[in-house]
Amino acid sequence: GAVVSQHPSRVICKSGTSVKIECRSLDFQATTMFWYRQFPKQSLMLMATSNEGSKATYEQGVEKDKFLINHASLTLSTLTVTSAHPEDSSFYICSASEWAGVGQETQYFGPGTRLLVL
Amino acid sequence: AQSVTQPDIHITVSEGASLELRCNYSYGATPYLFWYVQSPGQGLQLLLKYFSGDTLVQGIKGFEAEFKRSQSSFNLRKPSVHWSDAAEYFCAVAVATGRRALTFGSGTRLQVQP
Numbered sequence: 001g002a003v004v005s006q007h008p009s010r011v012i013c014k015s016g017t018s019v020k021i022e023c024r025s026l027d028f029q030a031t032t033m034f035w036y037r038q039f040p041k042q043s044l045m046l047m048a049t050s051n052e053g054s055k056a057t058y059e060q061g062v063e064k065d066k067f068l069i070n071h072a073s074l075t076l077s078t079l080t081v082t083s084a085h086p087e088d089s090s091f092y093i094c095s096a097s098e099w100a101g102v103g104q105e106t107q108y109f110g111p112g113t114r115l116l117v118l
Numbered sequence: 119a120q121s122v123t124q125p126d127i128h129i130t131v132s133e134g135a136s137l138e139l140r141c142n143y144s145y146g147a148t149p150y151l152f153w154y155v156q157s158p159g160q161g162l163q164l165l166l167k168y169f170s171g172d173t174l175v176q177g178i179k180g181f182e183a184e185f186k187r188s189q190s191s192f193n194l195r196k197p198s199v200h201w202s203d204a205a206e207y208f209c210a211v212a213v214a215t216g217r218r219a220l221t222f223g224s225g226t227r228l229q230v231q232p
Binding site: 028043091107 | 159160
């Protein structure tokens with residue numbers, strides 16, 4: 001159980017185009033999903049918290065108009081990188097939060113999406 | 119704000135040897151603690167977690183971790199390392215209220231020598 005998928009796993013796009021990344025919780029419902037970004041040989045940095053049915057909460061320094069997040073259902077959140085530029089090239093990882101009561105929340109991670117902007 | 123420190127950037131052990139990866143956290147109350155493992159180009163897999171109760175927690179793949187409040191530590195251990203354990207290991211902390219996202223340590227890269 002507790003499987004999270006991401007699609008696509010790898011994408012190459014031209015500068016100026018938009019890219020959509022999907023994150024799905026396959027066997028549980030997730031009212032909250034998180035989007036992280038990971039640079040080579042570095043740790044994960046939180047970009048935003050995605051809540052089903054409401055606006056995402058972005059971390060300081062993350063452009064919300066650049067990284068559009070939609071959490072349309074309890075099993076799907078999408079991250080759209082708009083007008084992508086080479087500096088947006090990175091490894092994007094989502095996680096879905098499985099809630100089992102107060103103090104019993106576990107995040108399960110997707111396999112990640114490698115974005116390369118040419 | 120909470121923080122996580124993994125003092126060892128890179129560790130090399132021989133196959134069959136024991137392993138201990140260090141993790142220290144900074145948080146005013148009892149945190150929720152996690153260890154994740156990441157293979158190259160992959161997402162993160164949960165190894166184990168601590169919420170409350172027994173301070174020695176067992177995880178998958180033969181890993182265990184011990185929560186020591188007095189030392190603000192949550193070190194990961196394995197008695198006998200296998201070559202397939204070579205990966206990046208991340209310790210993470212979450213808080214009970216407010217910000218629920220995980221705060222990660224910088225990671226420890228484990229190499230296993232034959």
